[in-house]
Every structure is written in structure tokens, then in C-alpha cells.
Amino acid sequence: MSLIGVFDSGVGGLTVLREMRRRLPRADFLYLGDTARLPYGSKSPETVRRYALNAASYLRHHEIDLLVVACNTASASALPDLAKCSPIPVLGVVEPGARAAIRSGARRIGVIGTEGTIRSGAYQNTLQHMRVDLRIRSRACPLFVPLAEEGWGNHEITRQVARIYLKDLLDWGVETLILGCTHYPLLQESIRAVAGPSVKLVDSATALSDVAIEEHGALLGRTQGKGLLRLHLTDASERFLRIAEEILDSEADEFRVVDLDSGPTSPG
């Protein structure tokens, strides 16, 4: 029996978890939300890397068989470091998103995400490396995460902010838009309303789940657990629990507040 470890700074990764549980209803998951130090998106690559390695080490102590980095900022800044020292497969969200965008057949690809993700150039480099003839533009959208967390995913204010953030990409004629942040599926209706029906939206949650099943099918085939969900957070704010409840339909089978700051973590 295997256990899938999923990690994000906060609630965004729950969109990935939701999608993976839908596809793999019998798999067991341990989700770690580093809510005491969120958000990662506005912090420096060095700090994000330190936090991500810390979180991965915590999950590995819990004997996971696959590590899913369900955070674009952490994937962009820390994936090579996470994969380098890992005895188990590590999946980030950047490559699956880039692959899905290329499969869409678009030539003009837009990427939106946190400041950290966009500044890292991770999507831009990955896409360009896969196909040299693509045209790529990107835009950081710092207010999208707080708007999603305010519960305003489908709200007039969010559509107005999206009009400001997406204007240049739409004027340029973007064909496929990568939602390069796992929070953004929560804003999908507003983004869709502003982008119009002709722009294809690629979301990290779906793209990552596709790749997980394609590439780790054998491993996941063995995942014949009870569909258990263990939720570990570094801070238990009411805000997080409220949003988590909205995103996931079911309650967690185990809920725990953990401390990643104080030295080595022991298996729980």
C-alpha cells in the first residue's frame, strides 16, 4: 500500500488534491499545508527553497511513496533541489502545465502566477525548451491569491482585477493561458468571463493529475488504500479550515497541527 504526499504553502494545493482524489478514490493522501509561513508567492527563491526542503523532509519521514509539490512557486524555485536528494519520485506542477499548454496546439502562450513563479522564469524556460517556436508572455497577478482566499472567486471585483491583469495578454492575442498557481482554479469563472470562450485555460491541478497517472500509473495502481486523507498544517487558522472545507467535499480522516521550525521531525 502506498501513500501520496502532497504539499503546498496553504490552500491552493487543495485543488490538486481534490483532482487527484477524484481520479484515485482509493489512494491514501497526506497533505501538508505550510500555513504558518504562507504565502510563498511573494518571498525570495532562497526562502521558498528552504521552506520546501523542510516540508519535503517532513513528508518523507512519514514514508510517502510519491511527493507532489502542489505549489507553483515551490515547484519553480525548488524542484531540482527536491528531486536531487529524493529516493522517491517527485512531481511538480510546472512541467505538467507546460506540457498541457503545448498539447493545446497554441503558438501564443500566456502564463499567470505569483510574483515568485513569474520572476523565476520556470514556465517560460520549460516551454521554450520543449518547443523553440513558441511565443510566450507572462504576468504576475499578486491579488488573485488573496481574492481566492476571501471567497471572491466569482465576484465582480475579481473580474475587474482580472481585466487589469489580463489586458496586455488579451490584446496580444493569447491563445492558451496557463493558470500557473494552484489557487487560480478557484477563480476560473472570473478568468473565463474576462478571457472569453476562445482562450484555452490550462490549470495545474488537472495537468498534474494527468501526468501523475500517465507516468506513475504502476505505483498508483498499487495504491489500494482506503481513500484516507490526513491533513497536517503548520498553523490552524479558522480561515484555512473554512476555505479547505469549501474546496474539499469531505472532511479529513486525521487533522494535526505540526511544527516544522523546531529541528528534525519524527514519523507520526
Next chain:
Amino acid sequence: MSLIGVFDSGVGGLTVLREMRRRLPRADFLYLGDTARLPYGSKSPETVRRYALNAASYLRHHEIDLLVVACNTASASALPDLAKCSPIPVLGVVEPGARAAIRSGARRIGVIGTEGTIRSGAYQNTLQHMRVDLRIRSRACPLFVPLAEEGWGNHEITRQVARIYLKDLLDWGVETLILGCTHYPLLQESIRAVAGPSVKLVDSATALSDVAIEEHGALLGRTQGKGLLRLHLTDASERFLRIAEEILDSEADEFRVVDLDSGPTSPG
């Protein structure tokens, strides 16, 4: 010669620092921004308390003579704990703001702040303790901090968000509104536009500076330094530095990235 230590999770406290430096141009300041763990406003009181004690201990190691907690969330959750174990005076923003609101002569007082500050009831309790005949209402405004950090302090979107957040308080007939977050002076124009000219706004930065000079005049009178500013951050994001430059007119005399996570901090 004395040194004033000022601490906040991020940029908000810079509005307090700016005001204190304006009043005390020859005082030396050490500002600690816990930018690696910001924001505090959405996190649990326990986590905020742990972070605040950690930050205060760092500043005390640098031999400050007065500790200014320039963060409403930390003042609300941790001030008694910070003061209890402190050999030097500790000033928070809650009591000065409450006092200024009472001095305004208003009977209907509104308080806005982060979720953490509002949920703590710190302003509500302090006000009620000072005068039993006050009527007090409060409202958390989670998007105000990200809007200020986006540089949209005076922006149509911010005015629309303010209309939503302030509607109930304005309908109720609020006379004095406490801006219970040190970020909010950055949104003052938008809040003023929505609240109208008859509502008195009390901001933490001004209120705290008034109290610091009233109560610690003797100590501050000895503060005949060179007007030096040392800026220590736990994460050096470009975003912070850009905003800090906008808030403070002058550059820091010393800039350092420090790590509060790894055990005891030594004097620098």
C-alpha cells in the same frame, strides 16, 4: 545614547517608523520586518505569539531601549506576553489607537483590521474597558493589506472594496474609525473617499508616536543619536524593498537579511 527597536511582520510597521522618525529625527532605529513569515493577520494567535516573542528576543539582543510593536495583530495577540518578560518598555499599537479614538469624543467607534486583530477583540475590549458607554462595531478587511502591497492604495478597485467592507459601519453611523492595521495609512485616501469627510480616521502610526513621546519623553530625550536607520529583514524579497522605498523617503544606513528560525540570535 539609546536605540529604538521597531518590529512588524512586513511593511506595515514602516508607517509607524516613518512617523516616529519625523518626530524624532535624531533617534536611532533598528527595524525588524519578519518578511519570511508574513502576513501575521491571517494566522492563529498561538503562531503570532511565537513569532512575536522570537522577534522581540532578537531585538533585545541588539540592546534596544524601547520596543515598539508596530503590528496590530502582534500587539493584539502578544503584548501581555511581550511586556511580561521584558526589562525595557514595550509599546503596542492597540492602546494608543483606542485612546485616540476616545479623545475624538465619538460615541460610535468602528474598528477595521486583519482577521487576527478583529477576532482577538483587543480593540473592542480596550475601548470598553476605558469607557463603558461606547458603542463599538468592527470589521475584518483581509484584502486591504494585499491591495496596499500591490501599490493600489489610491485606486478605483480599492475604493470599491472599501465600499463593500465599510458599508455596514457607515450605515450604522460610525463617527470615528480606527485603522487598526499599520498598512492602512497607505490606503487612507481610498478609505477617506468612501467614509466621507464627517468620519474621523484614527491611524495607529500617529497614535503610537503621540503616546511614545508623551510617555517615554525622558528616554527619547536621551536619544541623541545620528538619526541612523538599520533595517533587518527575515526575507529579502524585491517586493518588500520596492514598497519600503516608497514608504520611507530615505535609504537605510544598514540593511541585513537575518534568520530567526535557527536558534538563539547573537548581537550583530
